[in-house]
Amino acid sequence: MLLPNQSVNHHGHLVVGGCDTVELAREYGTPLYVLDEQVIREKCREYLDAFGRRLPQAAVAYASKALMTKAICRIMDQEGMSMDVASEGELYTALQAGFPAERIKLHGNFKKTELLRTALEQNVGRIVADSLPELQQISEIAVALGVEADVLIRVTPGVKADTHERIRTGQEDTKFGVSLASSAAMEATRLALELPHVNLHGFHCHIGSQLLYTDGFGLAAHIVMDFIASVRAETGYVAEQFDIGGGLGIRYCTDDVPPSVDRLAEEIAIALAESAQQHEIPMPQLIVEPGRSIVGEAGVTLYTIGVVKEIPDLRTYVSVDGGMSDNPRPLLYDAEYEVLVANRADAHPSHIVRISGAHCETDTLVAEVAVADPQPGDILAVQSTGAYSYSMASNYNRFTRPAMVMVNDGHAELIVRRETLEDLVRCDMVPTRLA
Numbered sequence: 001m002l003l004p005n006q007s008v009n010h011h012g013h014l015v016v017g018g019c020d021t022v023e024l025a026r027e028y029g030t031p032l033y034v035l036d037e038q039v040i041r042e043k044c045r046e047y048l049d050a051f052g053r054r055l056p057q058a059a060v061a062y063a064s065k066a067l068m069t070k071a072i073c074r075i076m077d078q079e080g081m082s083m084d085v086a087s088e089g090e091l092y093t094a095l096q097a098g099f100p101a102e103r104i105k106l107h108g109n110f111k112k113t114e115l116l117r118t119a120l121e122q123n124v125g126r127i128v129a130d131s132l133p134e135l136q137q138i139s140e141i142a143v144a145l146g147v148e149a150d151v152l153i154r155v156t157p158g159v160k161a162d163t164h165e166r167i168r169t170g171q172e173d174t175k176f177g178v179s180l181a182s183s184a185a186m187e188a189t190r191l192a193l194e195l196p197h198v199n200l201h202g203f204h205c206h207i208g209s210q211l212l213y214t215d216g217f218g219l220a221a222h223i224v225m226d227f228i229a230s231v232r233a234e235t236g237y238v239a240e241q242f243d244i245g246g247g248l249g250i251r252y253c254t255d256d257v258p259p260s261v262d263r264l265a266e267e268i269a270i271a272l273a274e275s276a277q278q279h280e281i282p283m284p285q286l287i288v289e290p291g292r293s294i295v296g297e298a299g300v301t302l303y304t305i306g307v308v309k310e311i312p313d314l315r316t317y318v319s320v321d322g323g324m325s326d327n328p329r330p331l332l333y334d335a336e337y338e339v340l341v342a343n344r345a346d347a348h349p350s351h352i353v354r355i356s357g358a359h360c361e362t363d364t365l366v367a368e369v370a371v372a373d374p375q376p377g378d379i380l381a382v383q384s385t386g387a388y389s390y391s392m393a394s395n396y397n398r399f400t401r402p403a404m405v406m407v408n409d410g411h412a413e414l415i416v417r418r419e420t421l422e423d424l425v426r427c428d429m430v431p432t433r434l435a
């Protein structure tokens with residue numbers, strides 16, 4: 001499978017963003033994350049356009065958990081995106097990159113006091129409160145600092161999205177948010193309206209990730225709008241914002257046919273308009289927070305094939321120089337990928353093999369895939385790895401995390417340098433009695 005930003009040059013090499021991936025592997029080493037800047041920018045524009053045309057006040061907040069680096073923050077800023085962060089590290093990176101604090105939204109089901117304090121001191125645009133105790137805590141910190149806390153409340157709409165259970169978050173049985181089905185969400189709303197130094201701006205929900213149908217979004221929109229109407233009826237409070245989360249799926253394999261951003265915007269816009277009319281409430285400002293669908297298809301990971309082990313009548317194992325440390329998704333979610341031999345990208349995929357990592361686990365990267373007669377020394381490209389690969393990477397087996405290179409119109413530049421062995425021991429301490 002070739003993605004629209006990819007081609008094969010006269011050497012038979014896979015080209016991404018105008019750059020020969022075999023050359024990239026040679027210059028920067030492997031494993032290597034390759035990210036196509038133009039694809040990311042186009043996705044941002046697609047979202048801003050599709051939602052902006054239908055809902056003129058709409059904001060698009062990039063969910064930085066999908067892929068967070070300073071260069072990504074610069075791109076998001078330049079494209080006029082807002083940004084979601086969900087940890088101290090993500091907030092720190094965004095601020096370090098100069099991303100405007102007022103366009104940052106802080107998430108998390110357990111935000112430590114220091115994180116809430118930093119967010120309030122830095123004047124981040126919104127804090128998404130996840131529970132009643134957290135609302136209380138936000139208020140106390142805001143009072144102590146003498147600042148106002150601008151909050152949304154995360155509600156769980158009870159929508160069971162059609163995706164892997166570990167990335168399904170909108171159902172009743174979840175650690176995230178306050179339940180709409182019970183009285184928790186209404187209680188949280190009343191509390192937020194009473195608490196000093198808390199300004200409630202509206203509600204948030206997120207039903208799940210890698211969603212290949214849009215109906216769940218429409219359903220969630222209706223459910224949250226029903227709630228917004230009941231809140232108005234019971235308290236008089238009119239929500240001014242509704243953040244419907246992220247979750248649009250991407251194409252990992254040929255068979256994946258994700259809905260377009262336009263389709264998503266249409267589904268949500270129609271649901272909002274219908275609900276607003278039905279309940280005679282004003283349309284809230286919509287916020288959408290995509291992560292995967294902004295960066296996922298922009299990324300390719302390059303590996304060097306090291307070992308090809310044939311077990312007669314069983315299968316062929318192709319081992320590459322990375323694995324679960326640079327991409328834990330296959331092990332976490334049974335995620336599937338398509339691959340290409342980058343140095344023979346136009347060759348027929350004649351061999352069915354299993355792609356394995358180099359870790360001390362059965363870290364299968366791709367369980368069964370057709371490739372062009374893989375040989376040691378070949379460069380293997382795993383497609384659509386821009387999201388939740390680098391951001392979930394680890395140093396398991398003390399592997400150094402790969403470099404990331406951004407390509408654009410034939411130019412390549414490092415945006416994350418490869419970790420060194422020295423980096424691996426940087427935080428280690430040896431007690432004097434062991435020295």
Ligand SMILES: Cc1ncc(COP(=O)(O)O)c(C=O)c1O
Pocket residue numbers: 063065066084107206208209210245246247248289290291292293
């Ligand atoms: C609250 C919230 N918003 C947005 C996202 C982004 O989801 P995706 O990357 O699927 O668009 C997530 C992902 O888990 C999330 O938890």
